[in-house]
Amino acid sequence: MILAVDAMGGDKAPLEPCRGAIMACQMDSSLQVALVGDASKMSSFLDEAPAEVRKRIHLVHTDEFISMDESPSVSIRKKRNSSMRLAMEMVRVKDAEAVISAGNTGAIVAGGILVLGRIPGIDRPGLGVPIATLSSRVSLLLDVGATVRCKPINLTQFALMGSIYMKSLVGVSDPTVALLSNGEEDIKGDDVVLQAREMLKASSLNFVGYVEGKDVPLGTTDVVVCDGYTGNVLLKFGEGLGEGVMNLMKEEISKSFLPKVGLLFMLPMLKKLHYRFDYERHGGTPLLGVRGTVIKAHGRSRAKAICNALMVARDFVARRGVQTIEDELAKGGI
Incomplete structure (x- = not known):
């Protein structure tokens, strides 16, 4: 399965998308990732990848990208060689099964509609x-x-x-x-x-x-x-x-000794709570209503979140998420 990543999207691009791709390929030996972005900036971040992993990560070069503050509809239409647009085009022509981006939310939505199109029966995606x-x-x-x-x-x-x-x-x-x-x-x-x-x-x-x-x-x-x-x-x-x-909590704990002692006993519980509510654990969320798998990751995503977003994309594709929604809508819902 090949998944395309908008490697220039997000606050920490392209470093964290590259590292996230490495982590994902280490977790799943059947996964291939196409990193779309500036190859000169991405290549050095892949040096840390094991050889077996590196051969499953492909660089698709472009020096154009969409920033967070650009007009969504204008940028996705005019910047046809942007990393986000090219990644979506890969899904449209079946060169990739899904696209993952931590970039401009409006541009992701506009791209999903413009490049991939809406599922019949859906006016606006969500x-x-x-x-x-x-x-x-x-x-x-x-x-x-x-x-x-x-x-x-x-x-x-x-x-x-x-x-x-x-x-x-x-x-x-x-x-x-x-x-x-x-x-x-x-x-x-x-x-x-x-x-x-x-x-x-x-x-x-x-x-x-x-x-x-x-x-x-x-x-x-x-x-x-x-x-x-x-x-x-x-x-x-x-x-x-x-x-x-x-x-x-950190501020209050730092003020005196007793809270620090108590923290030692509370640490296992706090770790469980952090895991339960950690947004990076979910990684990304699908744009429902478009005819292709588009996963939006948080703009602040680090490698762990990008990796988990790739896992979300993998599972959504494997479970035929887009086709399932389209089929159910065609039957008149559930």
Whole structure:
């Protein structure tokens, strides 16, 4: 299986994408990775790779890339030789099974639509992120940035794709679906949310109504649906809160001796909690609704996260993720 990586995308490119590719190829001996970017910058980072691994990593040269602050639709159209666009073209012509990028989210979405096209029956794609919760359940939150402003039909289609994803690809037998709103009562929500609620109530999905922001970390439902603006704010708030709590703990521990002693006993538990909520463990998330496997990694991704994003791509391809969603939509949903 060949996977294409936008090696120039992300805050730590191309170093971390290169190292992530090495890690992934070490984990899976059947994997091949095409690193798309400036070969002169990437080649030195591959010197540390074992010979057996290095022969499965291919460099696709281009000196053009899309930065984080560029206009998404303009850049993906005009920069036809950018690392992101070329990686997506590889998927379109079947030279690669999937594309992974930690780059400009808007450009990834625009590229997915422009280069790969939408699945029939889907108006706008959505990014779904698995959220580790305080319960044993993992909730899928979508959208988190692909479609900033939504119509009721977009939210309904997100719910459908999220339910298909959780059932067919994660193994949840009858996924519950909820709309994120500003209250649990039926009268809450703006016009878009209210109309989406009525559409979902009339659907065959296991729709359980509204959830509030406080319910998301509690894991009260399998799929949480919202527009991309709200989802992105919620996701970034959660990341910031986690980092803030950790920094406060470090600050308090450094002030006196007793907390340091207590930390020794708490260390195993803290390591387990860190593993459970570590975004790098999930690596990346699929752009649902386009006719190709596109995995968006966090802009700050280091090698571990890129490696895990490659594993997400590998598994999504192996489980026929795109085809499964397309087939279920063609049957009228689930």
